[in-house]
Amino acid sequence: MKRIIIDTNFYTAFKRNDADAVVLLQQAEYIGISSVILGELFAGFRCGSKERQNRTELDQFLNSARVNVITLDEETAEFYAQVFSELRQKGRPIPSNDLWLAASALQHGLALATYDEHFRSISGLLLAVR
Numbered sequence: 469m470k471r472i473i474i475d476t477n478f479y480t481a482f483k484r485n486d487a488d489a490v491v492l493l494q495q496a497e498y499i500g501i502s503s504v505i506l507g508e509l510f511a512g513f514r515c516g517s518k519e520r521q522n523r524t525e526l527d528q529f530l531n532s533a534r535v536n537v538i539t540l541d542e543e544t545a546e547f548y549a550q551v552f553s554e555l556r557q558k559g560r561p562i563p564s565n566d567l568w569l570a571a572s573a574l575q576h577g578l579a580l581a582t583y584d585e586h587f588r589s590i591s592g593l594l595l596a597v598r
Contacts, residue, residue, distance in 0.1 A: 472596045473500035473538065473573045475566075475582035476508045483525065492581060492596060500538045500578050501530070504568045538572050547571035551590055560589045 472492065474482075479501070482489040493499060506526075513522040529535060548571040555561055562570075562584075570590050573580045579596040580587055587593055 470496060471498040471500075471578050472496050472581045473502065473569070473576065473578040474505065475569060475580065475584065476505050476512075477583045478581040478597065479505070479509065479529075481583065488597065489581070497534065498578070499532070499535045500572070500576060501535060502569055502572045503537060503539050504565050504572075506537065508565060538576060540568060540572070544568070544571050544575050547574045550574075554591060555589060558589060560586065562586045562589075 474493075478489055482493055509522075509526060513519045513526075516522065530537065548567050551567055551570050551574070555567075566584065566586070569582075570580065570587060570593055572578075573593060574590075579594040581596040583597060587595060
């Protein structure tokens with residue numbers, strides 16, 4: 469996968485030196501990170517004991533020329549509604565933040581790097597992790 473967007477659990481795996489996560493990030497030409505995922509990371513940092521260290525490491529990650537912060541807009545909201553409706557019809561709801569992440573991935577044509585299985589229920593969503 470050359471163009472990806474990452475989930476919180478994928479960033480965490482990368483920071484723990486998970487070999488698959490490290491290799492995928494090394495090979496990616498474009499790495500997107502949603503502002504929603506940044507919110508999840510910031511919240512986790514704030515609740516932990518290493519907030520300053522974690523913020524510094526995230527800042528270094530974000531400063532890479534290959535990493536791009538993806539914000540939400542009206543088009544993202546349309547994709548959100550599409551995914552929400554599809555999963556509701558299937559009886560397979562997922563957390564709201566994950567809906568935003570899937571919507572961003574679909575909007576920008578990015579493969580999603582995540583370890584959450586529930587994303588497999590979304591039609592047309594490319595997954596970067598087996």
